[in-house]
Amino acid sequence: MLRSRIIPCLLVRNKGLVKTVQFKEGKYVGDPINAVKIFNEKEVDELIVLDIDATKEGREPDFKMIENLANESRMPLCYGGGVKTVEHAKKIIHLGAEKVALSSAVIANPNLVTEIAKAVGVQSVIVVLDVKKKGLFGKYQVYTHNGTKSTGKDPKELAKQFEALGAGEIVVNSIDNDGIMKGYDGKLIDMIRSAINLPMTVLGGAGTLDDIKGIIKKYKVIGVAAGSLFVFKGKYKAVLINYPNREEIKELLK
Template sequence: MLRSRIIPCLLVRNKGLVKTVQFKDSKYVGDPINAVKIFNEKEVDELMVLDIDATKENRKPDFKMIQNLANESRMPLCYGGGVKTVEDAKQIIHLGAEKVALSSSIINNPDLIADIAAAVGVQSVIAVLDVKKKGLFGKYQVYTHNGTKATGKDPKELAMKFEKLGVGEIVINSIDNDGMMKGYDHKLIDVVRSCINIPMTVLGGAGSLNHIREMIKKHKVIGVAAGSIFVFKGKYKAVLINYPNRKEIKELLN
């Protein structure tokens, strides 16, 4: 089994780097290109960049920004936001990204998965499921459009469906835990992890390296992604791009 990747997730709004809390209250934290330069020096496993408003505002991907990010990045890059067509995905890969993250487009048109996989390769097709609890009994539901549109879809069922249709990886992002820095939603991850066999990355809630360690040990996921922990430092959340050093990573994985 491949070792777990530890992945900073950068959220982009109006070309700036932001961090949200439960997909709301975004705080500007800097320039994405500067963040990429710092992560290069820290030898990051992989970088995920999500344009959080592209789909909501019905915009195409910002190809110029993607090109700038890919040109600067010395690590594998996954980009998501506004990808609706095979041509969008092909252009993103052509610009230098290794993976394309898809959400609302494949929920609305699942056949798009096979078409994009045929064009760029299965390993480059990533399905992102933004999930939160709804209702008195806390039933999990997938949302799109930056957490504003309920799909009525169950994350477990969607993950299984997308695996059969040919996605290379599933990303489970907890809206409820986003930016809270109190830990991942282990129940949610356990439910989805138990029903799929393809690589899975988790996102939403990490507030310490211990949270990452717990996730790796308990669920054996391929990717552990986080935002706040890699852009903030200390209890007052001072902006500081950071990443565990090699010794810390070894401790996380052993």
């Protein structure tokens, strides 16, 4: 029986683990391999790792780091950052990741979704839509290159397009809510969820387990991802890798 997934999302910069606020700053919070080891012990559902500067800097994926992460991970691993070709995707899957996260490359060339899905399987193709409100009326737009370039494209229409092209899952990431820890963007989630039938994961804004519970209660089977919630603890945001225990998960899934 399918159930909602509760997913830590780790951001990597210069091989270090960082946490951003609205895609800016970037506080160093540790070594990603150590974080993976801790999440292994906590029996995490799934893990998303994103190299946030690879595309912006024109780099290809850090295959050695991916190999190290995949070798250490005892949970399904999704990796994104700098993936531009079918060959990149195939190599990432070959190294042991279960999923490949795509963004700027498939927005520039949507048919790449179909090509990669044929090469590695639909279930391994994840499209990440980084979304921000823009303009006087707060219209949602998709951004790329770590939130620095507006595509001018509507996230709802892009989600529908990528579903038709063969994506296996859509990750909707709110730039406005990133690192704020005051809850998810319900309006954005509603808009995308109503437009597609694909598995969907939401990211950006979780501050408490109640935020996660609210999303699961409303949308039933959905991926609920968080960054700050799982790397910080307490009022002063001390760095502490954490994840709900089994009893807490049962409560979240009620």
